[in-house]
Amino acid sequence: MTKSNEYTASDSAFNRRSFLQGSGAAAAATALHSSSTEAEQQSAAKVVRGAQAITLNVNGRESKVTVEPRTTLLEALRTQLDLTGAKPVTADGSSGASTVLMDGKPVMASTTLAMAAAGKKVETVESLGGDDSDAVPNAFVEHDAQQCGFCTPGFVVAVRAFVNKNPNATEAQIRQGLNGNICRCGTYNNIIKAALDVVKGGV
Numbered sequence: 001m002t003k004s005n006e007y008t009a010s011d012s013a014f015n016r017r018s019f020l021q022g023s024g025a026a027a028a029a030t031a032l033h034s035s036s037t038e039a040e041q042q043s044a045a046k047v048v049r050g051a052q053a054i055t056l057n058v059n060g061r062e063s064k065v066t067v068e069p070r071t072t073l074l075e076a077l078r079t080q081l082d083l084t085g086a087k088p089v090t091a092d093g094s095s096g097a098s099t100v101l102m103d104g105k106p107v108m109a110s111t112t113l114a115m116a117a118a119g120k121k122v123e124t125v126e127s128l129g130g131d132d133s134d135a136v137p138n139a140f141v142e143h144d145a146q147q148c149g150f151c152t153p154g155f156v157v158a159v160r161a162f163v164n165k166n167p168n169a170t171e172a173q174i175r176q177g178l179n180g181n182i183c184r185c186g187t188y189n190n191i192i193k194a195a196l197d198v199v200k201g202g203v
């Protein structure tokens with residue numbers, strides 16, 4: 001399956017790639033120009049180093065966490081906020097298992113820096129569960145849309161995001177829209193049935 005551009009963190013102003021590019025450029029400038037200009041020194045000073053105290057808004061709740069600049073949102077969610085729904089399957093986000101919403105858009109928590117999520121509203125699969133659970137997880141249960149379940153949290157969030165944006169989607173559009181998520185157990189047909197039920201207002 002091809003990966004949807006929508007499911008990358010490319011929209012983020014401070015994602016892992018831009019951070020690495022920025023810090024790499026600053027390091028190279030320092031090494032190559034021992035007599036660097038004031039402007040170069042100011043640029044290098046913008047590179048963030050060491051543990052940073054930030055506030056994350058996750059599932060409507062503000063929490064203070066301490067993260068390194070390299071800490072991913074997935075690591076912060078799982079190890080500091082005990083939200084283990086999003087899964088660390090592939091570090092590059094190609095599985096879709098770490099899908100969460102950031103300001104309503106699906107992103108891979110495994111490729112989004114925790115610092116990039118500060119000031120944004122993050123929603124994880126946990127926000128869709130509980131006593132008053134969302135129609136999407138209910139539809140997954142109804143259609144037996146999981147086997148091992150490892151991909152399921154990412155799919156549930158991805159379906160919720162897709163249906164929010166495409167409330168009248170066809171089956172073909174759903175298949176296309178979810179192509180950033182991979183299920184190694186091959187439960188795609190039941191996942192699509194579940195998503196179609198949600199589109200039709202069922203469950």
Ligand code: FES
Pocket residue numbers: 145146147148149150151152182183184185186187
């Ligand atoms: S249910 Fe096992 S990977 Fe999807």
